[in-house]
Amino acid sequence: MPDGTNDVKNTAPWWGLLFSVAALACNGAFFLDAPFQRLFPWLSLLFAIVALSFLVMGLRLLIARPKLYRRKMLSIVVTVIALLPAALSVLAFVGTRKLPGAAEAPQIGERVPDFILPDTLGKPISLDQLLAASPNSQAPAPKAVLLIFYRGYW
């Protein structure tokens, strides 16, 4: 049993940093358009929680046995650096899921409301026009229209 010999390395902050970076990397992974991207938010949250657990554990070890571990300052610096990506990942998880439900939206089998909206040139376009063959093309009328509502760029 070492008694204040300062030769044990506190690895918990480093594990915390690793999982913290992994949590952040999950957020970057959305750009890959991967098949399992629905899991990424949960994976990110899981990694962030594991990271935070390691960081808390590392700090508790330092506080409980201050003389046992060498390079205490390094451990504290790593903990502080690791805290940011983990915290950002948790905030992102909460923030990006603040979406209203769509229970009242037209469901499968229901008829959608008609509309007329301006296109990028300001020309009004109706749903009927979208479902009809384009006047300046030989292509037949589409079988279906895929309406994509998006948040926009304001």
Next chain:
Amino acid sequence: MEKHLAEFEAAGVRPVAISVDAPEVSRNLANKSGYTFPILSDTDTAVIRRYHVLHPGGAADEHDIARPAEFLIDSSKIVRWSNFTEDIRVRARADEMLAAARRLR
């Protein structure tokens, strides 16, 4: 979306994007990104509300925008497939939408 446009056309599906962006904003986006499918502007959210996909105060400056939502609508204007994400980072994938499109007869 644009890179899958030929596949959508082959499946007989016309993609149409709708947001609260003004036509000029969408025009810039289309020019910059090379989008050729229709992009429509619902600046007063009238149609977004009619489809019940409003996200009140959803923009960074807290004005009302659309929540992400996709509807596949057949020639009788009936919804054949839809997707409402629970996380703005998770979007419908082109292959899911194409699979739904190819199931249409």
